[in-house]
Amino acid sequence: MVMQVLMAPAVSVLISTVLSLLSLALLLLLCVIRKKRRMEGTYRPSAEERKQTGSGEKPSLPLPLPKEERLI
Amino acid sequence: MMGFLRRTFSRRSRSRFQTRERDERDGKGGGGGGAGGVTGNPLLLAHQQQVVHAPAVVSGGAVVHIPAAGLARTTITCRVLLLDGSDVSVDLPSKSKGQDLFDQIMYHIDLVETDYFGLQYMDTEQVSQWLDMSKIIKKQIRDGPHYRLFFRVKFYSSEPNNLREEFTRYLFVLQLRQDILSAKLKCPYDVAVELAAYCLQSEMGDCDPLEHSPELVSEFRFTPKQSAPMEADIFSRWLDLRGKIPSEAEVLFLNKCKWLELYGVDMHFVKGRDGGEYALGLTPTGILVFEGSNKIGLFFWPKITRLDFKKSRLTLVVVEDDDQGREQEHTFMFQLAGSKICKHLWKCAVESHSFFRLRQPTTGNASRSDFTRLGSRFRFSGKTEYQATHGGRVRRASTFERRPSKRYPSRTQSLCKAAISPGKHQHISSHASPDPSLHRYQHNIPIGHEPWHPAHPGLTPPVYLQPSGHTPPHSFPLSSPASDHQFSVEDNETSYSGKIHHHHGCHTHSHNTLCHTHTRNKRRAPPCPADELDISQSLLKALESDSDSPPWPSLQVNMDNKGEEKQLSEKSLHPPVSPAMLPDHLKCNILKAQMEAAFRKEAPPTPRGKNSNETLIDRYQSSSQDSAASSLTADKMPHLQDRNPTPERLQPRSNTSTNRRKRLVRQFSFNHEDENDLPEALAAISSQSAGKSGSTNSLDTQIQPSIYPQMENMPALELGSPCRPSPSPSPHPSPSYYHSSIPRLAPYLAAHTDSGEEIRLDREKIRRALLMTEL
Numbered sequence: 001m002v003m004q005v006l007m008a009p010a011v012s013v014l015i016s017t018v019l020s021l022l023s024l025a026l027l028l029l030l031c032v033i034r035k036k037r038r039m040e041g042t043y044r045p046s047a048e049e050r051k052q053t054g055s056g057e058k059p060s061l062p063l064p065l066p067k068e069e070r071l072i
Numbered sequence: 073m074m075g076f077l078r079r080t081f082s083r084r085s086r087s088r089f090q091t092r093e094r095d096e097r098d099g100k101g102g103g104g105g106g107a108g109g110v111t112g113n114p115l116l117l118a119h120q121q122q123v124v125h126a127p128a129v130v131s132g133g134a135v136v137h138i139p140a141a142g143l144a145r146t147t148i149t150c151r152v153l154l155l156d157g158s159d160v161s162v163d164l165p166s167k168s169k170g171q172d173l174f175d176q177i178m179y180h181i182d183l184v185e186t187d188y189f190g191l192q193y194m195d196t197e198q199v200s201q202w203l204d205m206s207k208i209i210k211k212q213i214r215d216g217p218h219y220r221l222f223f224r225v226k227f228y229s230s231e232p233n234n235l236r237e238e239f240t241r242y243l244f245v246l247q248l249r250q251d252i253l254s255a256k257l258k259c260p261y262d263v264a265v266e267l268a269a270y271c272l273q274s275e276m277g278d279c280d281p282l283e284h285s286p287e288l289v290s291e292f293r294f295t296p297k298q299s300a301p302m303e304a305d306i307f308s309r310w311l312d313l314r315g316k317i318p319s320e321a322e323v324l325f326l327n328k329c330k331w332l333e334l335y336g337v338d339m340h341f342v343k344g345r346d347g348g349e350y351a352l353g354l355t356p357t358g359i360l361v362f363e364g365s366n367k368i369g370l371f372f373w374p375k376i377t378r379l380d381f382k383k384s385r386l387t388l389v390v391v392e393d394d395d396q397g398r399e400q401e402h403t404f405m406f407q408l409a410g411s412k413i414c415k416h417l418w419k420c421a422v423e424s425h426s427f428f429r430l431r432q433p434t435t436g437n438a439s440r441s442d443f444t445r446l447g448s449r450f451r452f453s454g455k456t457e458y459q460a461t462h463g464g465r466v467r468r469a470s471t472f473e474r475r476p477s478k479r480y481p482s483r484t485q486s487l488c489k490a491a492i493s494p495g496k497h498q499h500i501s502s503h504a505s506p507d508p509s510l511h512r513y514q515h516n517i518p519i520g521h522e523p524w525h526p527a528h529p530g531l532t533p534p535v536y537l538q539p540s541g542h543t544p545p546h547s548f549p550l551s552s553p554a555s556d557h558q559f560s561v562e563d564n565e566t567s568y569s570g571k572i573h574h575h576h577g578c579h580t581h582s583h584n585t586l587c588h589t590h591t592r593n594k595r596r597a598p599p600c601p602a603d604e605l606d607i608s609q610s611l612l613k614a615l616e617s618d619s620d621s622p623p624w625p626s627l628q629v630n631m632d633n634k635g636e637e638k639q640l641s642e643k644s645l646h647p648p649v650s651p652a653m654l655p656d657h658l659k660c661n662i663l664k665a666q667m668e669a670a671f672r673k674e675a676p677p678t679p680r681g682k683n684s685n686e687t688l689i690d691r692y693q694s695s696s697q698d699s700a701a702s703s704l705t706a707d708k709m710p711h712l713q714d715r716n717p718t719p720e721r722l723q724p725r726s727n728t729s730t731n732r733r734k735r736l737v738r739q740f741s742f743n744h745e746d747e748n749d750l751p752e753a754l755a756a757i758s759s760q761s762a763g764k765s766g767s768t769n770s771l772d773t774q775i776q777p778s779i780y781p782q783m784e785n786m787p788a789l790e791l792g793s794p795c796r797p798s799p800s801p802s803p804h805p806s807p808s809y810y811h812s813s814i815p816r817l818a819p820y821l822a823a824h825t826d827s828g829e830e831i832r833l834d835r836e837k838i839r840r841a842l843l844m845t846e847l
Binding site for chain 2: 033036037038039040041042043044045046047048049051052053
């Protein structure tokens with residue numbers, strides 16, 4: 001009984017410290033994310049273009065050549 | 073971790089501190105001035121800075137205020153400078169977004185094709201940024217309550233013929249003219265000549281060899297390196313463009329301009345990995361790479377697979393087709409001066425690509441969750457060029473006014489200033505009192521004075537100062553040459569008031585040879601439409617004073633030197649002298665000379681001594697008597713003044729209208745730059761009063777005719793009363809006392825002024841002051 005009573009505040013303290021550490025970590029993470037978002041960026045122009053025009057832009061295979069003419 | 077927190081948080085606080093510093097610096101230097109873009113970043117050389125805020129090429133812009141705050145409790149005021157020089161200040165609610173401001177401006181100027189334009193501002197780190205339409209203004213422009221924005225062309229249309237409205241094309245032309253003049257857009261010689269010819273055709277109409285000349289061309293500024301042979305070429309090219317209406321000329325202008333190599337190229341200066349200076353230019357087709365100023369590569373947009381930035385580094389991944397037909401990836405890394413600049417370049421590239429290459433803006437791809445993304449989410453939002461040109465309907469024709477270009481002194485003015493040495497008679501003849509211009513200036517006087525009053529005390533008027541309402545916007549001048557000259561004169565006044573040192577301020581009224589004195593003006597000297605003389609003449613005309621030939625026979629002889637005058641002033645702004653007007657004019661000038669000599673506050677600086685001789689000779693034709701003298705000595709002044717009392721007394725008796733006095737007061741009150749140009753002799757005389765009144769404004773009070781006659785109180789009076797609206801004409805009994813003593817004093821002084829004793833100089837001063845009461 002006494003042990004239980006003594007345990008409770010310790011546990012609560014433990015829980016509070018854990019929570020505070022977590023919140024701090026989260027805060028830090030948020031800072032990192034915000035900083036990264038501000039300082040970094042990526043853009044893929046060709047991908048954007050491809051999305052717009054579908055896949056008809058870049059013919060991977062050249063058109064088949066017409067049949068060779070033969071002399072009569 | 074602590075270090076990281078410090079870095080993330082302290083950066084903001086540091087930037088806040090820096091903004092306060094920069095506010096002061098910007099307030100002085102950048103302001104709205106043309107060099108706004110050049111101040112700042114020491115990492116880049118001056119020539120590398122994009123001069124984004126070059127001054128407008130046209131004049132006559134108005135100052136407009138748009139209250140659009142509605143019912144908001146807190147408001148912000150944004151000042152936007154338009155391409156035509158107008159300064160629009162918009163009140164908006166604090167939390168308004170960029171789009172709100174943009175809409176207000178678009179509504180004000182009545183522009184429909186808004187997608188090509190944007191608002192630019194200078195951020196805390198001297199990086200010019202485009203205002204993001206979707207974000208709150210306050211969050212973007214973080215320095216202080218002064219929100220100064222510049223309306224500019226953001227995307228230079230690759231095909232100007234696709235611009236639907238004439239007004240849009242006109243704005244493009246204005247922007248391109250600004251770019252060419254500020255050397256942002258380099259132009260080879262013949263292209264520059266042609267573009268200038270188109271501009272002239274648009275503004276002046278058909279070239280008339282009888283009235284227009286290459287000197288007229290020299291009043292305009294088209295390129296930074298404009299030379300006389302170039303102007304002659306422009307003139308001859310202009311002749312070829314006979315019959316083109318302004319809109320046609322502008323279309324031709326744009327079509328010629330679009331082929332320029334650097335047309336529409338958005339330049340950003342970068343450093344390569346090897347440390348060399350490169351530049352990236354964003355174009356509709358791709359990204360140009362310059363090494364120094366040589367183009368070394370172009371990456372087409374379809375070939376660029378990745379465009380990333382991280383802090384200050386920009387990465388470009390390009391696929392190139394190898395000789396064997398295989399694709400090969402190349403990675404280029406560029407270093408920029410700072411993370412802000414880097415991000416700005418990246419954003420510009422993204423927007424540029426989207427605008428020119430896509431059919432619709434990218435719909436936000438939800439491939440990655442927004443919550444945990446790590447990079448910037450920025451994408452172009454707005455209409456692309458495709459949408460702009462293919463969508464929408466053409467609205468019914470709307471009208472707009474073209475503003476006249478800024479004019480500068482023509483070449484002949486600067487040449488004749490160089491050619492004519494001081495003390496020659498020719499000066500006098502060149503300051504002709506043209507009757508037609510007299511008529512014009514009469515019109516100008518009531519308008520012109522008021523705005524210059526406030527401009528005067530401010531010794532450093534901002535570059536964009538445009539006297540509000542001074543010059544009403546001119547509709548396209550397919551007008552007669554007379555009106556051309558008229559607005560050119562007005563333009564001179566307006567442009568000069570802004571651009572030039574305050575000394576110069578009113579002296580656009582000055583004469584040809586006056587140009588010297590305004591050494592601050594690096595460009596050619598003002599054309600000197602002889603405003604001052606004309607004003608005085610007009611006043612005298614109003615005074616209904618008859619030509620008074622007897623007292624100044626010798627002067628008239630000089631005045632009749634029309635031949636020289638014609639030679640000097642080829643422009644028709646200076647029609648030949650009319651002898652009848654001269655004596656009155658002289659009288660007025662003498663009066664003015666007396667007044668100013670008596671109440672000058674500061675001695676003219678010595679370097680101006682020589683120049684001021686000329687100017688004095690110019691201005692005070694009365695001094696033509698002393699034409700040969702290098703300096704107008706004091707003994708001459710009383711000599712002239714001898715003659716003055718009699719005619720002067722006659723004049724006021726005939727007509728004492730307050731109107732005239734008002735005009736005189738007004739004329740003299742803002743012409744008090746003249747005092748700086750008076751020669752040293754007068755300076756010596758008036759140096760007594762120099763210490764008494766410091767501000768130039770006090771001249772206003774000094775010239776009031778109703779000066780009390782007490783000798784010792786006179787200086788005090790000068791300072792005491794600010795501009796009285798209508799000075800009392802009635803002479804006091806005590807003035808009359810002095811009055812009678814004047815003729816006695818005059819010969820006395822004439823004999824002894826050379827001695828330079830203080831007392832006599834004082835008496836002379838008083839005498840002059842009293843002579844003013846004669847008015």
